[in-house]
Amino acid sequence: MAAELHVELVAADRQVWSGEARLVVARTASGDIGVMPGHQPLLSVLESGPVTIRTSDGGTVVAAVHGGFISFADNKLSLLAEIAELADEIDVQRAERAFERARSEADDSAERRADVRLRAATATR
Amino acid sequence: MGAQLRVYKRRIRSVTATKKITKAMEMIAASRVVKAQRKVAASTPYATELTRAVTAVGTGSNTKHPLTTEAESATRAAVLLLTSDRGLAGAFNSNAIKAAERLTARLEAEGKGVDTYIVGRRGIAHYNFRERTISHSWTGFTDEPSYADAKQIAGPLIEAIEMDTAEGGVDELHIVYTEFVSMMTQTAVDGRLLPLSLEDVATESSAADTPSKGEVRPLYEFEPSAEDVLDALLPRYVESRIYNALLQSAASKHAATRRAMKSATDNAGELINTLSRLANAARQAEITQEISEIVGGASALADATAGSDK
Numbered sequence: 001m002a003a004e005l006h007v008e009l010v011a012a013d014r015q016v017w018s019g020e021a022r023l024v025v026a027r028t029a030s031g032d033i034g035v036m037p038g039h040q041p042l043l044s045v046l047e048s049g050p051v052t053i054r055t056s057d058g059g060t061v062v063a064a065v066h067g068g069f070i071s072f073a074d075n076k077l078s079l080l081a082e083i084a085e086l087a088d089e090i091d092v093q094r095a096e097r098a099f100e101r102a103r104s105e106a107d108d109s110a111e112r113r114a115d116v117r118l119r120a121a122t123a124t125r
Numbered sequence: 126m127g128a129q130l131r132v133y134k135r136r137i138r139s140v141t142a143t144k145k146i147t148k149a150m151e152m153i154a155a156s157r158v159v160k161a162q163r164k165v166a167a168s169t170p171y172a173t174e175l176t177r178a179v180t181a182v183g184t185g186s187n188t189k190h191p192l193t194t195e196a197e198s199a200t201r202a203a204v205l206l207l208t209s210d211r212g213l214a215g216a217f218n219s220n221a222i223k224a225a226e227r228l229t230a231r232l233e234a235e236g237k238g239v240d241t242y243i244v245g246r247r248g249i250a251h252y253n254f255r256e257r258t259i260s261h262s263w264t265g266f267t268d269e270p271s272y273a274d275a276k277q278i279a280g281p282l283i284e285a286i287e288m289d290t291a292e293g294g295v296d297e298l299h300i301v302y303t304e305f306v307s308m309m310t311q312t313a314v315d316g317r318l319l320p321l322s323l324e325d326v327a328t329e330s331s332a333a334d335t336p337s338k339g340e341v342r343p344l345y346e347f348e349p350s351a352e353d354v355l356d357a358l359l360p361r362y363v364e365s366r367i368y369n370a371l372l373q374s375a376a377s378k379h380a381a382t383r384r385a386m387k388s389a390t391d392n393a394g395e396l397i398n399t400l401s402r403l404a405n406a407a408r409q410a411e412i413t414q415e416i417s418e419i420v421g422g423a424s425a426l427a428d429a430t431a432g433s434d435k
Contacts, residue, residue, distance in 0.1 A: 008170065008174065011171065012272040012368060013164065013171070014170075015170045029348070029349055033348075040346050041181075041344060041346060042345060042348065043346070043348070043354055044347065044349075045349070045353065069361070071178045073345070078178070080174050080175055080361075082272065082276075
C-alpha cells in the first residue's frame, strides 16, 4: 500500500494547494471524514468547514473550505471548493470583523463562513 | 495660409489625436488579454476535477436525474448568449449574436420554443431593438467576470430547468459564447449544457487527463448517496461551465478589441501619410502661385516703367 496520497485542493478560480499527504480530514455532509492512502474510492459533498492535510514531510496544512466536493480514486484526492483559503492567507482581523458584523445582522451563512475561517486560522497558530 | 492647406492641417491634427486614443486602447486590451487568459488557465483545474467527478457519478451509478435524462419530447429550450458590455471589438458581438440566432432558428425548426438569456449590453441592445423578449439579462461584469457572477447567472437557469415545462420551465439549456482559440482566432460556438450527455463529458474528461484505454472505472462510495451527490454536483458543474465560458468570452473580447484597435491605428497612420502628402502638395501649389504672382507683378511693373521712360 502506498504510504502517501496525492492531494489537489482547487477553488473555482485557482489551484490552492497540491502535494503529497498522509492523511486528509474534511467535513462532509454526513460528518467528518479522514482519508488515508489506499482508501476506497469516495465521492462526497463537503460542508463548510476546515480541511486538515497532514503532509508527507510531517507538516500540517489547514484550509477553510466553503461548499464543494471531496473525491478520492487511484490514490488521488481532489478537494473541489467554490471558495477555499489556506489558513496563512486568512486575514484574522478581517474575519473577526466579518464574524461580528454577521452576528449583529443575524446573517447565519455569513456568520458560519467567518467562523470557519477563524477556526482554520487559529488551528495553525 | 491658404484655405486648402488649413483644412488638411486640421484633419491631420484630428486623425493624430484619434490615433493616439486607438493606440492606447490597443495596448490596454493587449494587457487585459494576458490577464484574462491567465484567469482561464487558473479556472481549468477546478473544471477538470469537476468533470471527472461528474463522469464518476454518471458512470458509477444508475441514478436518473432530471439534469441528465433527456426529456422524451423537448418542447422548450433556453439559450444563454454571452456578449460584451462594450463595443469597439470588430465583429465580436455580431458573430456571437449571429451564432445565437442560427441556434434559435434550428431549435425552432425542431419545434421547440426558445427562451433567451443574455449577458452583456450589446446583445441586450440587439434584441431590444428588434423587440424580442429576453427572459433574463445580466450586465456589468463582462470584462472581468468572477465566479460569483457565474453563480448569479446559473441560478435562474437551473431554476428554469428544474421547473415543469407547463409552468414555464425549459427542457434544454444551450450556451453560445466566443471560444478563445488563440490571440488571432476567436470563434463563436454553441453547445448544449443540459441535459448532460455523459458520453460527451466522458470524452471531454479523457481528453483532459487521458486515462489508459480499457481502464476499469473505480467503484465509488457515495456519501450520503449518489442522488444527493449528483444533486449537489450538477449545479456546480453548470456554474463552472458558465464561468469558463464567461472567461473565454472576456479573453476573446479583449483580443478582438486589440485587433480592431490595431487596424484602426494602422488606418489612422495611413490616413496621416496621405493627408500629409496632400498638404505638402497644397503648400507647394500655394508657393508656386505666389512666385508666379510676384514675377507677374514685377514684370508688369517693369513693362510699365520701361514705357514711361521713353
